[in-house]
Amino acid sequence: MKYTEAKEELIQAWGNLGYSWGLNKTMAQIHALLMISTKPLSTEEIMQELAISRGNANMNIRALLDWGIVSRISIPGERKEYFKSEKDVWSLARQVARERRKRELEPILKVLREVSEVSNDGSEETKELRKVVKELKGFAEKSDNLLETFIKAEESWFWNSIIKLLK
Amino acid sequence: MKYTEAKEELIQAWGNLGYSWGLNKTMAQIHALLMISTKPLSTEEIMQELAISRGNANMNIRALLDWGIVSRISIPGERKEYFKSEKDVWSLARQVARERRKRELEPILKVLREVSEVSNDGSEETKELRKVVKELKGFAEKSDNLLETFIKAEESWFWNSIIKLLK
DNA sequence: CGAAACTTTCAGGTTTTATTGAAACACAAT
DNA sequence: ATTGTGTTTCAATAAAACCTGAAAGTTTCG
Numbered sequence: 001m002k003y004t005e006a007k008e009e010l011i012q013a014w015g016n017l018g019y020s021w022g023l024n025k026t027m028a029q030i031h032a033l034l035m036i037s038t039k040p041l042s043t044e045e046i047m048q049e050l051a052i053s054r055g056n057a058n059m060n061i062r063a064l065l066d067w068g069i070v071s072r073i074s075i076p077g078e079r080k081e082y083f084k085s086e087k088d089v090w091s092l093a094r095q096v097a098r099e100r101r102k103r104e105l106e107p108i109l110k111v112l113r114e115v116s117e118v119s120n121d122g123s124e125e126t127k128e129l130r131k132v133v134k135e136l137k138g139f140a141e142k143s144d145n146l147l148e149t150f151i152k153a154e155e156s157w158f159w160n161s162i163i164k165l166l167k
Numbered sequence: 168m169k170y171t172e173a174k175e176e177l178i179q180a181w182g183n184l185g186y187s188w189g190l191n192k193t194m195a196q197i198h199a200l201l202m203i204s205t206k207p208l209s210t211e212e213i214m215q216e217l218a219i220s221r222g223n224a225n226m227n228i229r230a231l232l233d234w235g236i237v238s239r240i241s242i243p244g245e246r247k248e249y250f251k252s253e254k255d256v257w258s259l260a261r262q263v264a265r266e267r268r269k270r271e272l273e274p275i276l277k278v279l280r281e282v283s284e285v286s287n288d289g290s291e292e293t294k295e296l297r298k299v300v301k302e303l304k305g306f307a308e309k310s311d312n313l314l315e316t317f318i319k320a321e322e323s324w325f326w327n328s329i330i331k332l333l334k
Numbered sequence: 335c336g337a338a339a340c341t342t343t344c345a346g347g348t349t350t351t352a353t354t355g356a357a358a359c360a361c362a363a364t
Numbered sequence: 365a366t367t368g369t370g371t372t373t374c375a376a377t378a379a380a381a382c383c384t385g386a387a388a389g390t391t392t393c394g
Contacts, residue, residue: 001284001285001286002285003285003286003293003296006285007292007296009278010279010282010296013274014275016271016275020270020271024381024382035299036296038291043341052383052384054341054385055343056382056384058342059342059343059382059383079340079392081340081341089302089303089305089306090306093306100187103187104187107183108180108183108184111176111177114168114176115173115176118168119168119169119170124205125205126170128205129170129174129203132254133173133177135256138256142329146329146333149332149333159309165313165316165328166313191351191352192352193352209370210370210371219354220354221355221372222353222354222355222372223353223354225372226352227352229372246362247369247370248370
């Protein structure tokens with residue numbers, strides 16, 4: 001397989017994967033581009049590589065900065081801004097985990113905590129609701145803890161423990 | 168908090184969470200409804216509770232059946248079909264993990280394996296691409312193993328190991 | 335200050351995805 | 365074969381998400 005082909009396939013595939021990680025397609029493609037680039041890229045270059053508009057590029061770069069997986073670089077003597085991606089897969093995963101925990105898990109936990117205070121009027125329905133909510137809450141809390149550990153963990157330590165699990 | 172209110176909040180929140188798990192909103196809401204229902208529900212009842220059309224209900228119920236987290240029930244002597252959800256949170260999570268692994272992780276792994284055969288022409292770009300792909304592949308494979316273990320694991324065994332990790 | 339270089343915003347347009355509702359289909363009972 | 369009951373399909377429509385490009389904003393420098 002030739003370089004250009006490989007690059008395009010990777011950007012494409014990364015776009016899809018990113019999508020299922022909660023990014024959007026363009027965001028993920030910009031990210032892929034930065035991942036495999038040997039040097040920081042300017043907005044201009046990104047627009048050109050992916051054939052997207054300035055506005056689109058700008059908004060998605062901002063979103064990536066927001067997620068904390070891309071950073072701004074200035075090159076001395078140049079006005080333009082350049083961008084580079086965090087390239088370490090492990091920190092990347094941690095960062096994504098951190099954001100998703102904040103954006104998704106925390107809100108549902110909040111609701112579950114509220115809802116778990118439904119007054120027990122003794123009816124079947126209420127009993128079932130309370131039971132389900134309690135289980136969901138337990139599960140969500142365990143996941144939250146696990147995520148937190150993951151986020152704080154050192155790579156080697158984490159994978160070593162996991163590998164033990166897998167045996 | 169009163170029952171009706173709690174129920175609505177839960178359905179709402181579950182809708183959002185489901186969305187970030189790869190289901191769509193309606194699908195997740197139907198699921199929430201079945202989770203807290205004390206008995207199987209018919210299409211009719213679901214339509215009514217969520218104020219959605221017959222077609223919509225039908226399609227999303229089918230999608231839930233497809234994901235394997237809802238099942239069809241027939242009640243003897245009745246023509247109508249009823250549906251109930253798998254209520255155990257743990258099997259639910261396993262089932263979702265199984266599907267997402269199939270739908271998301273496997274495709275990217277396939278691409279990474281292909282792309283990792285990019286011919287090494289000695290250029291900077293190619294070198295970087297190969298490096299990144301190698302790392303991603305390693306990560307994806309580890310995740311794949313972890314997921315597989317999760318899918319096959321017994322609840323108690325899994326959480327016990329995890330809890331050890333957390334300490 | 336004023337112009338050049340660059341970035342950000344946002345109203346409007348496009349594409350994608352989800353929903354409706356009516357028609358077609360399936361099947362059992364008469 | 366017809367009717368009653370329920371399910372599935374799908375073209376049309378609506379809603380949501382996304383992208384564009386030009387205009388407005390910002391910063392730097394002579």
